Amino acid sequence: MNDREREIRRKLKDDFEHYAPRALKIRTKRGRVEPFALNKAQRHIHACLEEQKRQTGKVRAILLKGRQQGASTYTEGRLYWLVSHRKGVRAFILTHEAESTAALFEMAERYHEHCPPLVKPTTGASNARELYFSRLDSGYKVGTAGNKAVGRGTTVQYFHGSEVAFWPHASEHAKGVMQAIPDAADTEVILESTANGIGNYFHQQWQAAETGESEYIAIFVPWYWQDEYRKPVPDGFSQSAEEEKLAQLFGLDDEQLMFRRHKIAELSADGVDGVSAFKQEYPMTAQEAFQVSGGDTLIKPEPVVAARQYKCLGSGPLKIGVDPARFGDDRTAIIRRRNRAAYDVETYLGRSTMEVAGIVATIIKKERPAQVAIDVGGIGAGVVDRLEELGYGEIIEAVNFGSAAGDPELYRNKRAEMWWEMRNWLDDDMPVMIPDRNDLHADLCGPSYKYDSNQRRILESKEDMRKRGLRSPDAGDALALTFAEPVRKRVAMVEDTIADTTAGY
Known part of the structure; x- marks a missing residue:
C-alpha cells in the first residue's frame, strides 16, 4: 500500500460522511442500487x-422519527463502517420482527458486497444472520426481539435497537442483550x-432522555425534512x-401540504382518524408523535410551537x-415570567427541602422577583417555611394545587384554574415566548x-398521568404557578430599600 492509498484509507476510516457515498451502496425507494x-x-x-x-x-442515543426516513439505513451503515x-x-x-431482521441483514450484505477492495474486510464463516471478518476478528449479527433470551451471554460494542416501540419483550431485552x-x-x-403510543419501554426511555435523566440523548427527525415527501399541486389548490x-x-410549502393531504386520506380507511394517524406516523414534533389516549389534551401543540419560535424581551414584574x-x-422545576415572556427553566433531581430553598433564595437575591409562587404540596411547605424564615415572606405565594379555585363554579381546583389561565395566555392573539425546550x-x-357533573373544568392529575405512562409535568406546573395570583407587591431595590407598588398579571 503506497502513501496515497494510506491517506485515502485513513480518510475513509475516520470520517463516515466521507466514507458513506464512496464505500456504501443502498437500494433506493425506486429499487435502484446507488x-x-x-x-x-x-x-x-x-x-x-x-x-x-x-x-x-x-x-448513547434514542431516536424518534417518522416512516422511512433512513434512520435504519444510516445506523446499519455506521455500524458496518465501525466493525469493518x-x-x-x-x-x-x-x-421487532423476522421480516425486518432479514431486511436489515440484506442491507448489511449489500454494504459488504459493494465495498471497495481497499477497505473491504476479509469475510470468514458467515451465515444468514451474521457476517464475520476473520482477519479483524470482528463480527456483525442480527436478531429478532420475539425471543426473550436473544443476545444474552454475548459481549458487544455496538448495538442498534430497531423499532424499539414495537418490541414484544422490551424490558427483558433491556435486562439481557443491552446489559x-x-x-x-x-x-x-x-x-x-x-x-x-405511550407508556411502553421506548416512550419511557424517550422521556428520560428528553429531561436529561439518563445518559441517552433524544434525537427527533420531523417528516418534512424528506425531499421526497411531496405531491404535485393541482390547479385551484388553496x-x-x-x-x-x-x-x-413549520415553513411547509404547497407540495408538502399536498403530501400531507394524500397521506391523511390513505390513513383514514375503516373509520380511522386520519389526522391523528398521520401525526403518529409522520410527526411534526416529538410531542405529536406520542399520541395521548384517554382524553383531549388541554394545551394543543400549535401554540406551544409558536411560543417556542417567538422571541421578545420581557417587561413588567418578574414572577417565578x-x-x-x-x-x-x-x-424540581423553576421558571421565570415577565408578562408575555417566559424564560430560563431550571430543573433538578434528588434535591432536599433545604437545597431547594437555598436555590430559590439565591435566585431571589440575584434577580429581585416581585413574586415567587411555590406549590406547597410534598416538600413545598418546608421550602416556603424556610424562605419565610429567611425574610422573603412578602414575595412568597404559597399555592395549594388542590385548594379552591378563585372561580369555584368554573374550576374543580386551583391547579385547573392556573392551567386554563396559562392556556389562554398561549392562545391569545398577542404572541408569547417560552423557552425552546x-x-x-x-x-x-x-x-x-x-x-x-357540575360542568366544572378538571385537569388530569399527576397520578393519573403516571398511570398512562406519562411523567409528571413539573416544568409545566412551574409555569402555571406564575398564573396563580396577581402580584400584590412589586419589590424594587433602590439604594437597598424596598418600594411597594401594585401590579397585575
Whole structure:
C-alpha cells in the first residue's frame, strides 16, 4: 500500500460522511442500487452522534422519527463502517420482527458486497444472520426481539435497537442483550423507532432522555425534512385554515401540504382518524408523535410551537414559579415570567427541602422577583417555611394545587384554574415566548381535561398521568404557578430599600 492509498484509507476510516457515498451502496425507494449519500435527516442524526461522542467518548442515543426516513439505513451503515475498521469488536442489531431482521441483514450484505477492495474486510464463516471478518476478528449479527433470551451471554460494542416501540419483550431485552454492552469508550447504543403510543419501554426511555435523566440523548427527525415527501399541486389548490397555520409554523410549502393531504386520506380507511394517524406516523414534533389516549389534551401543540419560535424581551414584574419535587422521579422545576415572556427553566433531581430553598433564595437575591409562587404540596411547605424564615415572606405565594379555585363554579381546583389561565395566555392573539425546550413542550401538552357533573373544568392529575405512562409535568406546573395570583407587591431595590407598588398579571 503506497502513501496515497494510506491517506485515502485513513480518510475513509475516520470520517463516515466521507466514507458513506464512496464505500456504501443502498437500494433506493425506486429499487435502484446507488451510492449512499446522506439526506438531511441522516446528516442531523450523524451530527448529534458525533458531538456526543466527542464530548463523552461513546454514543448513547434514542431516536424518534417518522416512516422511512433512513434512520435504519444510516445506523446499519455506521455500524458496518465501525466493525469493518476495528479489531475484536462486535455489532448486534435487534429488530421487532423476522421480516425486518432479514431486511436489515440484506442491507448489511449489500454494504459488504459493494465495498471497495481497499477497505473491504476479509469475510470468514458467515451465515444468514451474521457476517464475520476473520482477519479483524470482528463480527456483525442480527436478531429478532420475539425471543426473550436473544443476545444474552454475548459481549458487544455496538448495538442498534430497531423499532424499539414495537418490541414484544422490551424490558427483558433491556435486562439481557443491552446489559452486554460495556460502559466504556468507543461503544455505541442507538435505539430508534416510530412512536407506538405511550407508556411502553421506548416512550419511557424517550422521556428520560428528553429531561436529561439518563445518559441517552433524544434525537427527533420531523417528516418534512424528506425531499421526497411531496405531491404535485393541482390547479385551484388553496390552503385550509389548519394548513395555513402549519405552513407558518413549520415553513411547509404547497407540495408538502399536498403530501400531507394524500397521506391523511390513505390513513383514514375503516373509520380511522386520519389526522391523528398521520401525526403518529409522520410527526411534526416529538410531542405529536406520542399520541395521548384517554382524553383531549388541554394545551394543543400549535401554540406551544409558536411560543417556542417567538422571541421578545420581557417587561413588567418578574414572577417565578417553583414546583418542588415530591417523589424520587419528579423534578424540581423553576421558571421565570415577565408578562408575555417566559424564560430560563431550571430543573433538578434528588434535591432536599433545604437545597431547594437555598436555590430559590439565591435566585431571589440575584434577580429581585416581585413574586415567587411555590406549590406547597410534598416538600413545598418546608421550602416556603424556610424562605419565610429567611425574610422573603412578602414575595412568597404559597399555592395549594388542590385548594379552591378563585372561580369555584368554573374550576374543580386551583391547579385547573392556573392551567386554563396559562392556556389562554398561549392562545391569545398577542404572541408569547417560552423557552425552546422539548421537555417543557411535552409537559405543556401532556395533561388531559374533562368536566364534572357540575360542568366544572378538571385537569388530569399527576397520578393519573403516571398511570398512562406519562411523567409528571413539573416544568409545566412551574409555569402555571406564575398564573396563580396577581402580584400584590412589586419589590424594587433602590439604594437597598424596598418600594411597594401594585401590579397585575
